[in-house]
Amino acid sequence: MKKILPLILIAALALSPFLGINTYLLHVLIIAIMWTVIGMAWNLLGGYCGQVSFGHAAFFGVGAYTSGILYSKLGLSAWWGLPLSVIVVTLFALVIGFICLRLRGPYFALGTLAMGVILRVTAENLTGLTAGNLGIMIRERTWVDKTWYLYIILVLAILTYLLIKKLIASKLGYYFVAIREDQDAAESLGIDTTYYKTIALCLSAVLTGLAGAFYTNYMGYIDPKVVFALHDISIVTIMVVMVGGVATSWGPAIGAAIMIIMAEAIRSIPKLGAAHHTFFGVLLIVIIIFLPNGIVGDIPKLKRWFGIGKNP
Amino acid sequence: MISVQLEVLLQTLISGIFLGGLYALLGLGMTLIMGVMKIINLAHGELMMVGMYIAYVLFSYFHIDPYLSIFIAAPALFLLGVLLQKFLINPVLKVESILPENQVILTVGIGMVLANLATIIFTSDYRSTPVSYATNACYLSDLWKKSPIELCVSIPWSVSFFFAVAITAGLWFFLTKTDMGKSIRATAQDNDAALLMGVNVGKMRIFTFGLGSALVGAAGCLFLPIYYLYPDLGGQFTLIAFVITILGGLGSTVGAIVGGLILGVFESLTATYIGMGWAPVGRFVIFVAALIFIPGGIVAFFKSQRLS
Numbered sequence: 106m107k108k109i110l111p112l113i114l115i116a117a118l119a120l121s122p123f124l125g126i127n128t129y130l131l132h133v134l135i136i137a138i139m140w141t142v143i144g145m146a147w148n149l150l151g152g153y154c155g156q157v158s159f160g161h162a163a164f165f166g167v168g169a170y171t172s173g174i175l176y177s178k179l180g181l182s183a184w185w186g187l188p189l190s191v192i193v194v195t196l197f198a199l200v201i202g203f204i205c206l207r208l209r210g211p212y213f214a215l216g217t218l219a220m221g222v223i224l225r226v227t228a229e230n231l232t233g234l235t236a237g238n239l240g241i242m243i244r245e246r247t248w249v250d251k252t253w254y255l256y257i258i259l260v261l262a263i264l265t266y267l268l269i270k271k272l273i274a275s276k277l278g279y280y281f282v283a284i285r286e287d288q289d290a291a292e293s294l295g296i297d298t299t300y301y302k303t304i305a306l307c308l309s310a311v312l313t314g315l316a317g318a319f320y321t322n323y324m325g326y327i328d329p330k331v332v333f334a335l336h337d338i339s340i341v342t343i344m345v346v347m348v349g350g351v352a353t354s355w356g357p358a359i360g361a362a363i364m365i366i367m368a369e370a371i372r373s374i375p376k377l378g379a380a381h382h383t384f385f386g387v388l389l390i391v392i393i394i395f396l397p398n399g400i401v402g403d404i405p406k407l408k409r410w411f412g413i414g415k416n417p
Numbered sequence: 418m419i420s421v422q423l424e425v426l427l428q429t430l431i432s433g434i435f436l437g438g439l440y441a442l443l444g445l446g447m448t449l450i451m452g453v454m455k456i457i458n459l460a461h462g463e464l465m466m467v468g469m470y471i472a473y474v475l476f477s478y479f480h481i482d483p484y485l486s487i488f489i490a491a492p493a494l495f496l497l498g499v500l501l502q503k504f505l506i507n508p509v510l511k512v513e514s515i516l517p518e519n520q521v522i523l524t525v526g527i528g529m530v531l532a533n534l535a536t537i538i539f540t541s542d543y544r545s546t547p548v549s550y551a552t553n554a555c556y557l558s559d560l561w562k563k564s565p566i567e568l569c570v571s572i573p574w575s576v577s578f579f580f581a582v583a584i585t586a587g588l589w590f591f592l593t594k595t596d597m598g599k600s601i602r603a604t605a606q607d608n609d610a611a612l613l614m615g616v617n618v619g620k621m622r623i624f625t626f627g628l629g630s631a632l633v634g635a636a637g638c639l640f641l642p643i644y645y646l647y648p649d650l651g652g653q654f655t656l657i658a659f660v661i662t663i664l665g666g667l668g669s670t671v672g673a674i675v676g677g678l679i680l681g682v683f684e685s686l687t688a689t690y691i692g693m694g695w696a697p698v699g700r701f702v703i704f705v706a707a708l709i710f711i712p713g714g715i716v717a718f719f720k721s722q723r724l725s
Contacts, residue, residue, distance in 0.1 A: 157518040159525075204705055207712070211457045211521045215659055216708065222656060223701040230694045285515075335652060340525060347522065351515045380536045386529030390505060393523045397514030 118259055122252040131251045135323065137365040138258045139316050144345035144357025145265050146312035151343070152352035153273060154305040155285025156206075160217030162338035163224045164310040167197050168317025169332040173241035174234060176321075183243050186318040194314030198307045206302050209288065218339065225333030240328025243321065254323050261319065265312050270354055272308070281305055282352075313342075336382060344385060348392050350401030359400055427568055429689040430682060435574045437681025438581040439639055443654060444661030444673035445588060446632035451667055452605035453625040456506070456520045460528035462654030464630050467531055468494050468637030469646050470539060476546040476641075483546050484580060487638040491631040498630025501527060502623045528651060535648035545645045548573070577639040584635055585674060592670065601625055633658075653697070660704040666714025675715050679703070 121134060143165065151157045171193045172186025205216035228235045235241070248254065272278050280301045283291040292298050321327050332338065341364060349360025367388070371381040396403040443465065450458045458464075471493055472486040481489075509523050516522075553572040592598035603611040604621045612618050661680055665672025680703060687699030711718040 151516070155516065157516060157521070204708060208708065211518055212663075214518055214521055215457060215459075215663075219656065219660070219701050219704055223698060223705075226694070226697045226701075230692070230698070336529065340529070343522060343525075380533040382529045383533035383537065386526040386533065389526035390523060390530070393514075393519050393526065394505070394508055394512065397509075397512045397516075397519055402515070 115259070115263065119256070122255060128251060131255060133365060133369055135251060135255050135258055137361045138255075138262050139319060139323075140341070140345050140361035140365060141358045142258070142262050142265050142316045143313050143342050144349065144361050145262075145269055145354075146309045146316070147342045148346050148352065148357050149269055149272070149281075149312070150305045150309035152346060152356075153278065153285065154281040154302060155288075156302060156305065157210075157214045157343070158217040158306075158309075159214045159335075159339050159343070160201075160219070160221030161309075161313050161342045162333050162335060163201065163217070163221040164194050164198065164313040165317040165320070165338050165342075166221075166224055166228065166329070166333040167194050168314025169321045169327045170228065170235060170241075170317075171314070172318040172321035173243070173327050176243055177236065177241045178234070182247075183318075183322050184247070186321060187315060190314040190318040191311050194310050195307050198310035199303070201310075202303045202306045206299055206306065218335070221333060221335060221339055225329050225335075228329035228333060235329065238328055238330070240326055240331075241321075243325040246325055247322065254319075258316075258319055258323075261315060266354065268312075273354075277301070277304070285352075341385070344389055347389065347399055350399030350403075353399065353401040356399050356401040363400075424567060425689065429685045431568065431570065432574070433682035433685030434678060435578045435681070436685060437678035438578040438585075439636060439677075440657060440661055440681050441674040441677025442581045442584060442636040442639070443633060443658045444665060444677045445585065445670060446629035446636070447658040448662045448665065448667070448670060448673040449601070449605075449625055449632070450629040451662060452669070453601060454506075454622050456510075457524070457659070458626075458629065459521060459524040459655055459659075460501075460531060460651075461629075461633055461658050462651035462656070463528040463531040464494060464498065464651075465633045465637040465640070465654050466535060466646075466648065466651040467497065468634030469641050469650075470535060471634070472638045472641045473544055473546060473646055476548075483548065483638050483641040484576065487580070487635045490634045490638050494634030495627040495631040498627040499623055501630075502626035506626070507622075528655070532648050532651055539648065541648055543645050543647050546641055548642050571643070573642040577643060580639050581636070584632070588632070589670070597624070601628075657700065660700055660707075662714075663704060664707045664714060666716040669714060669716045672714050672716040679715075 118134070118138070122131065126134075143161065147158065147161055168186070168190040171190040172183045175181045175186050175189065176183040201217065201220050205213055205220060208216045229237055231237070232239075273281070280291070280296050283294070283296060284298050284301060288298055317332060320332070345360040345364050346357055347360070348363055349358065350356025364385075367384065368381055371384050392399065396406065400407070443461075447458060447461050450456070450461075468490045471490040472483045475481040475486040475489060476483055505527065506520060506523065509520050512519065550572050554569045555572060555575070556567065556569045592602055600611070600616045601621055601624070603614065603616055604618050604625075608618060611621075657680070661673055661676040663676075664679060665674070665676030680700065683703055684696050684699055688696040691699070707714065713721075
């Protein structure tokens with residue numbers, strides 16, 4: 106059963122445009138899958154390698170702006186941003202890694218947070234390149250229908266999932282976990298921690314950047330406040346993983362589904378809609394206190410609470 | 418021509434120092450919490466925002482001057498900090514989890530709730546307290562008729578600066594001369610040793626979080642007459658406080674004061690000579706430079722210079 110379940114899910118998602126669901130639901134689905142990709146990318150760095158980043162908006166934004174600038178300055182199709190963002194985001198990740206990876210634990214978290222803000226302010230002020238707060242608008246949409254967008258992001262998500270699964274089972278994955286568990290011990294065993302942390306950061310950044318480039322193509326409009334947002338991107342990324350399950354392969358997908366459905370549901374409540382972060386904050390506090398490893402990570406705990414499964 | 422440039426430079430330095438004094442107060446609260454509890458409080462700016470809204474409400478409904486509301490906002494924030502520490506942060510410190518950064522993420526959650534509750538209650542409009550002396554200023558030529566250059570000092574800025582210095586001095590007295598202050602510093606230095614010496618470490622932690630919150634609440638009251646207020650303002654001040662702590666050295670009170678002043682002056686210089694919009698970038702350039710070149714902060718840097 107466990108083996109077929111992912112296939113059934115993917116098949117259901119792939120067929121969903123033909124099941125007559127409306128455009129709004131399709132949009133929610135696309136955004137949720139996009140967040141799954143970002144969550145899985147963050148999970149590689151934060152969950153497996155133990156480097157909690159508060160600045161994934163930096164990579165998301167760089168990916169998004171690579172696409173946007175290609176379109177607005179060079180007149181190329183914004184889709185070229187997907188392959189090109191790999192290179193650009195890697196360069197940014199190397200620089201950010203050089204500065205931030207010398208920090209540990211919470212200080213790394215805050216260093217990356219600052220990086221995200223630096224990039225946002227830079228994008229706001231470099232009006233020649235990024236058009237500043239005006240943002241970049243993609244005037245020609247590739248498809249009006251959302252079906253193809255769904256397939257593209259779905260393929261991206263499946264590839265990300267397989268890549269991370271393969272990676273974690275390989276030697277590299279064991280190095281990552283060793284670094285998370287005890288950096289000094291890993292170092293003393295001969296693991297070049299900085300080197301492997303940089304690999305984890307670059308991979309995670311590239312995947313996030315791809316999601317960003319997809320976002321530009323899908324939404325057709327970006328501005329610094331949206332793609333470099335601290336709360337709406339960086340923190341939500343962390344929440345997706347924290348709610349779903351840290352260092353689990355399915356956690357980000359479940360977290361993304363919960364977060365996006367919750368955000369959409371709360372947004373429609375009048376008056377409270379503008380403040381949907383209140384509920385995010387409360388959810389985050391509750392999850393951290395009661396399920397510190399997320400829903401998937403703490404399944405045994407949940408089973409115990411609800412009295413399901415074997416009672417000893 | 419040179420005198421004009423000199424005027425601009427001096428004026429920039431003065432406003433930088435004034436800003437730096439307030440920043441120092443902001444950084445002090447964070448550095449205390451970081452030193453004693455070894456956690457980073459990412460809800461720091463949001464606590465300041467709460468302090469500012471308390472002062473704002475007191476001003477608009479009871480016509481209490483923002484400077485006087487320090488005496489109401491600081492105790493209120495102290496209480497809030499104690500409650501947060503006791504019921505949210507302490508339980509999390511005990512929970513076993515994969516990621517040890519849980520407490521940091523928890524404070525982010527607290528900050529989000531505070532900022533959004535403020536949005537729900539006060540809406541996200543920009544607010545300010547129109548105090549009568551808001552635009553008063555003191556000119557150098559009034560004091561010294563023949564002065565070759567003209568400088569001016571805004572009254573609310575100087576009053577705020579004065580209060581910040583007074584609070585900092587009071588804090589210094591508290592930390593160095595009283596038993597309670599000494600216990601706090603002992604806990605910051607070595608948790609276990611302090612415990613063995615009979616310091617109630619658990620109580621000190623709760624008290625320190627309250628004290629840090631009270632300081633930032635007071636800083637909020639001082640910022641209110643010269644700044645405007647909106648619910649999302651917390652985030653940027655959290656970052657400022659964090660930059661100051663990194664710059665000054667983690668957990669060092671002297672470092673926080675020096676770091677605050679440096680940051681204030683540097684930010685004013687960037688705003689004057691490069692452009693208003695770039696001031697936040699200047700802040701982070703300092704931050705990155707501090708991380709790369711003086712990882713232990715200014716205090717550690719001076720110590721190492723003296724030793725070698």
